[in-house]
Amino acid sequence: MALLHLPQAASLTNMLPLNIRPSCVASISKSFNPPSLTVECKASSSVRVSDQTQQVSRRSGDFQPDVWRYDYIQSLNNNYAEQAYKEDSRMLGEEVRILLSETMSRVDQLVLIDTLQRLGLGYHFKGEIKKILENTYNVDKFKNKLNLHATALEFRLLRQHGYDVSTDVFGSFKVKTGHDFQRSLSKDIKGMLSLYEASFHLMENETILEKxxxxxxxxxxxxxxxxxxxxxxxxxxxxxxxPLHWRLPRWEARWFIGEYERMPNMNPTILQLAKLDYNMAQAMYQEEVKSNIRWWQRTDLENKINFFRCRVVDNYVWGLGMKDGPDFEKLRRVIGNLCAIITLTDDMYDVHGTLEELEIFTETIARWDANDLDGLADYMKVAFFAIYNFVDELTSDIQKEKGHNVHSYLKKGWQDFCKAFMVEARWYHGGKTPSLKEYLENGWVSIGGPLLHLHAYVLMPNNPIRDLDLDLISLHDQHSNLLHVSGLNFRLLNDLGTFKREQKTGDVPSSIQCYMNDSGVSEEEAIEHIKCLVHETWKKMNEQVATSSLSRDFNVTAWELSRTATFFYYYGDDTYTLQDSTFKDRVHSLLFEPI
Known part of the structure; x- marks a missing residue:
């Protein structure tokens, strides 16, 4: 599972073309109403392949061992988990809470909210922030219409928290005879920076924010x-x-703590709380990583089969990216373990399995019968039981905690996931380059986004499970637009990050090759087109997060999944697979190195 590559020193303009071409919008629109996945397995029941009885030629991804070793993780000892630090944090938090309530100016309150959020402290003050934003929205909305910084900051915070605000608030900053912004505004750098960050909360047809x-x-x-x-x-x-909207919050907090410390208006109490909170959160995450790596050792999958990428710590980061607060411990751990099994399955379909073996495996997953594994290669039996047992154990846990049986939904999620993988395997082994539209109609599922979102939904604490919601999440059609556009974004980012490596190792054509084949353009032009589609999916995703009937906590996982992808692949090619030294240092700073 691999996502986004961007040049290390790239500006945003180089990263994504901001003047969206009509062809780009057309491409994404054509794939926006995906058909339900009803792929039939074509393997004949008489086809049986055993990896013991036949010598077959297999590809190799040449995957390197995980850089994070079991002994190192288990040896971690973090003092910030001690009770004394919790009391210090509580006392500092009360001081900041008073500061937040006593701040008189509404603009100053919004600046303080933004600062607390960027420092990773927002979750401590959810009630106070909600009250201030509700008062802002209902009573004092955009009273500073001539102050660009105040207007843009207010717009961004309200949209970020789900309030319906119109782009009309920026009308006073446009020239009187047109739609462009007043050139004199460019001298107001604080205002320019605020407007820039606000503009990435745009939705479709909001031309003023594109401008x-x-x-x-x-x-x-x-x-x-x-x-x-x-x-x-x-x-x-x-x-x-x-932009801030696309950044992983915990990694942003690490950077912003250093930046805030240098600011002339820095508040020492807030800074002290931010550093302490970051280190305490690290202590919590380290215990969760230890739990995950112990789970991994118990599965013994690494010793039973050796063709896939073992990435226990990096897999945990996917869960951390989707929810980083203290209430989401189980979600982080389970998503991390889920990503480990997704990676195993991905590498089996993409690299190790023969077409005949994969047909049989997909058929077996469709049957979901642990007593009927006829003809399944031995290594595939291991993979099957890894999936089968994972679903059974999670179903049992959810049943005990929430009194809801989710087995049929989790099973269907895996069946659809493997069907989508099988489509790509047939393309690869048949030498087919699909059209971009055809590729994306399947790729938004094969990337694993819907499967991750399904598990995130059932693991949301204090969130009752409803069959209506599960049906919506599991349909994989036009009614699940949030999951669809999130999956598209995930797929496109994945391709930008992995296509060069996968070209070398051998894999199904990516969206980049598909577009090159469709249009006869160069690789560079195809990359720009896919970046354009990424920009379009962000606009659609912003709208879906705001309008989906599902809970707000669940809806924002669409944003969080894309932010996590950006964290993984911004600084290098396919860092999930390659684990280069720069990426290792980033993970070390995120999880293991206190401030």
């Missing part, structure tokens, strides 16, 4: 070129590299 992205990007790049020592230069460079 805002273009206008602010140009102005901010001009500012950086001419102001190397300004107090905002570092923040502007950081934003141009990647």
């Amino acid at each position: 805002a992205t273009n206008f602010t990007s140009k102005s901010l790049k001009d500012f950086v070129r001419n102001n190397t020592e300004h107090e905002l230069t570092c923040q502007v460079k950081h934003a141009l590299e990647l």
Whole structure:
């Protein structure tokens, strides 16, 4: 499972074309109403392959061992889990809570909320933040319409928290005779930075926010070129590299704590709480990683089969990216373990399995009968039971905790996932390059997004499970638009990060090759087109997060999955697979190195 590659020093403009071409919008729209997956297995019941009785030629991904070793993880000893630190955190939190309530200016309150969120402290003050934003929305909405910084910040925070706000609030900043922004605004760097960050919360047909992205990007790049020592230069460079809306929150907190410490208006109490909270959260995450690596050792999968990528710590980061708060411990651990089994399955379909073996395996998953494994290769029996037992154990846990039997939904999620993999295996072994539309109609499922979202839903704490919601999540049709557009975004990011490596090892053509084949364009042009589609899926995803009938906590997992993908692949090619030293250092800072 691998997602996004961007040049290390790339600006946002290089990363994604901001003037969206009509062909780009058409491509994404054509694939926006996916058909239900009803792929039939074509394997004849008489076809039986055993890896003991036949010598077969197999591909190899040449995957390297995991850089994170069991002994190192188990040896971790973090003092920040001790009770004394919890009491310090509580006392500091009360001081900040008073500060938040006593801040008189509404703009200052919003600045403080933004600061707390970027420092990773927002979850401590959910009630206070909700009350302030509700008052802002219902009573004091956009009273500072001539202050660009205040207007853009308010717009971003309200949209981020699910409030319905119109882009009309930016009308006072446009020229009177057109739709462009007033050029004089470019001198207001704080306002430009706020408008830039707000613009990435755009939805479809919000042209003014697309114009805002273009206008602010140009102005901010001009500012950086001419102001190397300004107090905002570092923040502007950081934003141009990647907008806040697309960043992994815990990794952003690590960076912003260092940046906040250098700010002239830094509050020492807030800074102290931020550092302490980051280190305490690390202590919590380390215990969860220890639990996951012990689970992994118990499965003994690494010794039973050796053709797949073992990435226990990195798999945990996927769960951490989807929910990082203290209430979501089980979700993080289970998602991490799920990603380990997804990776095993992915590598079996993409690299190790023969077409005949994969047909039989897909048929076996469709039957879901542990007593009927006729003809299944021995290594596939191990893979089957890894999936089968994982579903059974999670079903039992959910039944005990929430009184709801989710077995049929989890089973269907895996069946659809394997069917989508089988489609790609037939393409590869048949030498077929599908059209981009055909590829995306299958690829949004094969990337694993729907499966991850399904598990996240049943694992949400304090969230009752409803069959109506599960039906919506499991349909894989036009009614599950949130999951569809999230899956598309996930797939496109994956392809941008992995296609070069997969070209070398041998794999189904990616969206990049599919578009090249469709249109006869160069690889560079195809990459730009796929980046354009990523931008389009973010717009659709913003709209779906705001309008989906599912819970807000669940809806934002669509954002969180894409942010996690960005964390994995921004600094190098397919770092999930290759685990280069830069990525290892980032994971080490995120999980193991206290501030």
